[in-house]
Amino acid sequence: MAVIAHLRIPADAFELGRILRLDPGATVELETMVPLGEKAVPFFSVSDEARESFEKNVRDHSAVDRIVEVSRHKNERLYSLDWDVTTDDFFLGIAEIGGQLLSATGTTSTWEFEIRFQTHERLSDFQEYCADASISLEVGRIYNPVRPGTGMWYGLTTAQRETLIRAVEEGYYSIPRQVSTQDMGDALGISDQAVTERLRRGIETLVTNSLIAMEAEESEAFQRVS
Structure with a gap:
């Protein structure tokens, strides 16, 4: 692997x-x-x-x-x-x-x-x-394995990476939620819609290039063995 x-x-x-x-x-x-x-x-x-x-x-x-x-x-x-x-x-x-x-x-x-x-x-x-x-x-x-060429950041752009890190550190995913996309947008100088889009695209990229890529590689390895 x-x-x-x-x-x-x-x-x-x-x-x-x-x-x-x-x-x-x-x-x-x-x-x-x-x-x-x-x-x-x-x-x-x-x-x-x-x-x-x-x-x-x-x-x-x-x-x-x-x-x-x-x-x-x-x-x-x-x-x-x-x-x-x-x-x-x-x-x-x-x-x-x-x-x-x-x-x-x-x-x-x-x-x-x-x-x-x-x-x-x-x-x-x-x-x-x-x-x-x-x-x-x-x-x-x-x-862990990721898609070739995605590097250590799993294909995330700098903006996506910074926004995801801020969201976790400031409690966007906490229960109850500690910060809103509007709050994050004000801090980043972008709209709340742009924050939402960055989070959505970032999560999709992260899952695609890590979990899904790993699952596909393990499946291919299993098929080669069997």
Whole structure:
């Protein structure tokens, strides 16, 4: 049964972390990795505040062939990085074990990853691989199966997630109810109808990508065995 693991490693423990050296307080987020022939080209979003030092540090690294600014949006810039992935044992291990990289965020000292593995055993294999490669790896939360690509938040948008959390924490689902959709709408700056719609869509997405997806996967597994 597939699992999604939240992993944390020091920035200096893998090649890409050493390439993307960041100033204190800066962060970089991996948007996607696009396979091109034998290469995997990563795309990163970087805030304008970190842009100058980010570009300089990356261009000065010997493993980088080219860095390209792809687009700008508000206070962030998107870059593509032409880099020799064969020098990075961490990413080679992900490919070797058959993991699917869902997200990655880096700071000056630490990177956090969400990676989907086909089974718990594959996750254990990856941990053993990292230990053999002297890559310091901390395994955080491990999530139950969800639909591929939905990530640790089960496909919820940021707005849906924040509204659901607020509803639970402020007592919308308590008996008796402690807060109304109008109260929540006033706090969020939206209408009570918009709050109701967010809750409805959020619950539907959460159930679809967790309970229903798990039930379907278990049913398929049972059919394969029988």
